[in-house]
Amino acid sequence: MGHVETLPVEHSPRRFWWTKRIAVGAVLFLLLLVGLVVGATRASKNRLDTLVDSYRAAGEPVYVEDFSKPVKMPDDENAATYYTKAEREYYPPAGIASKSQINNLIRKCLDSDTNALAPEIQLFIDSNGLALELLRQGGECEKVEWGYTYTSPLINAVFPNFATSRNLAKLAAIGAAHSHKSSRDGEALSRIISIQQLGDHRFVDAPFLIGHMVAISIANLTCAMVEFVAHDLMLQAEFEDGSDQGATRQQVQVLIDALLDDSKLRMSRTHGLAGERALVLDSVDQIRRGRGVAWYPAPPPPISWLMQPVFTEHARQIAGLMTEAISAANLETLPEMKRQYPDMEAFLARGANRVLPARILMPSLERAILLDFRLRAQRRMAAIALAIRLFEIDHGARPRVLDELVPDYLDSVPRDPFAEGSEAIRYLPAADRPVLYSVGENGIDEGGAYELRSDGSVNLDKADLVFFLNGDRPQGR
Numbered sequence: 001m002g003h004v005e006t007l008p009v010e011h012s013p014r015r016f017w018w019t020k021r022i023a024v025g026a027v028l029f030l031l032l033l034v035g036l037v038v039g040a041t042r043a044s045k046n047r048l049d050t051l052v053d054s055y056r057a058a059g060e061p062v063y064v065e066d067f068s069k070p071v072k073m074p075d076d077e078n079a080a081t082y083y084t085k086a087e088r089e090y091y092p093p094a095g096i097a098s099k100s101q102i103n104n105l106i107r108k109c110l111d112s113d114t115n116a117l118a119p120e121i122q123l124f125i126d127s128n129g130l131a132l133e134l135l136r137q138g139g140e141c142e143k144v145e146w147g148y149t150y151t152s153p154l155i156n157a158v159f160p161n162f163a164t165s166r167n168l169a170k171l172a173a174i175g176a177a178h179s180h181k182s183s184r185d186g187e188a189l190s191r192i193i194s195i196q197q198l199g200d201h202r203f204v205d206a207p208f209l210i211g212h213m214v215a216i217s218i219a220n221l222t223c224a225m226v227e228f229v230a231h232d233l234m235l236q237a238e239f240e241d242g243s244d245q246g247a248t249r250q251q252v253q254v255l256i257d258a259l260l261d262d263s264k265l266r267m268s269r270t271h272g273l274a275g276e277r278a279l280v281l282d283s284v285d286q287i288r289r290g291r292g293v294a295w296y297p298a299p300p301p302p303i304s305w306l307m308q309p310v311f312t313e314h315a316r317q318i319a320g321l322m323t324e325a326i327s328a329a330n331l332e333t334l335p336e337m338k339r340q341y342p343d344m345e346a347f348l349a350r351g352a353n354r355v356l357p358a359r360i361l362m363p364s365l366e367r368a369i370l371l372d373f374r375l376r377a378q379r380r381m382a383a384i385a386l387a388i389r390l391f392e393i394d395h396g397a398r399p400r401v402l403d404e405l406v407p408d409y410l411d412s413v414p415r416d417p418f419a420e421g422s423e424a425i426r427y428l429p430a431a432d433r434p435v436l437y438s439v440g441e442n443g444i445d446e447g448g449a450y451e452l453r454s455d456g457s458v459n460l461d462k463a464d465l466v467f468f469l470n471g472d473r474p475q476g477r
Helices: 016-059 081-087 098-112 118-127 129-140 163-181 185-202 207-232 247-259 263-288 301-306 308-329 334-340 344-348 366-395
Strands: 427-429 435-438 463-466
Touching: 016 207, 016 263, 016 308, 081 129, 081 163, 081 185, 118 129, 129 185, 163 185, 163 207, 185 207, 185 247, 185 308, 185 334, 207 263, 207 366, 247 366, 263 308, 263 366, 308 344, 308 366, 334 366, 334 463, 344 435, 366 435, 366 463
Parallel strands: none
Antiparallel strands: 427 435, 435 463
């Protein structure tokens, strides 16, 4: 039997043995990484969804789709129909087109009791008769639907030109000042009420902070006009010739009640801040999905996928912080708000947050909230000033203390939103310039003190927040 030679089994080179193990290890690592990323993303998404559901349960809009829910109503019942037509019919005063020029015209109208600009003002008013009538008709509507639509990405949303609404308010303010100087206080108060109604309608579904700030500027103009006319406002019964040129007591009471009703202001505040929250959440979601927004480009696909749980958790933290800010803004006083307001700067400065989207996308809300509190104080003081005028007409002199206005003219003396606790608005009837005042942003009662800017106007950021009862506010240059 012949010898059979057995050939040696040829083994793979050692380098291929290690290559197989490295490949298997890499596959296992990738599977583990995918599992970790998917699991972490799902867990963070569930936490975010739970948070969002709690906001929606409280009636707060959160995402784009929560804001785009228009309710169609008949055009003749929708205040926006009349305001839109009024904006188209508005003609600026001759030779005056810019915002600063119109503001200067208002200051001139409020600067003295003289009516030196009467011919020019009357021409301006006459040319805008239809706009003023449409403004009045819009104010008489109980409801408004602005027809805003929102699409993602929200950061690219295009909003209407709010300057047109401000122009209507300024037209009515100039008209009110002219009517008051011409002893037509019924007409003057009607125009002031139109400004107030426009502001309140602008508070409805105000898109983000920009819409809320526009509504605040219009509402502030209402207060400025009340400050100008209240001290010598004439009622119809006061005209010896039986003229109906004066305001009616009902008009005054309607305006007092409207100024003391903060419900639309609160709704606008909540909606506007929720809009900013939605903008940030939508932007982070765009980045999380690998789409950049504005000046924050998305990371390349592998990194953007790996960062999904980080971005999702980041969105949840931002939502929580901004919701705390909304809750704080809705408190009754500024000191309470400051105690509850979240420390956003500390959040933004912490670790990875310094390079994540919030650093760029998170808006600064403190100034907007301060202006909101300031409007609350101004509206309350304007209402008190009107009540003081009614008291003065009935009794021949202003009240010695504000408590004398209760209950015949006011249900109670309005609280100072800048003061700690439940302090009331202050009153200095015997000062050289009689005033109502709030303690202002610093919370310190400085006895009704105020400071002037370099142009001679009152600096609202300093000292107390003052309402001039004789209509003699320094207007500046």
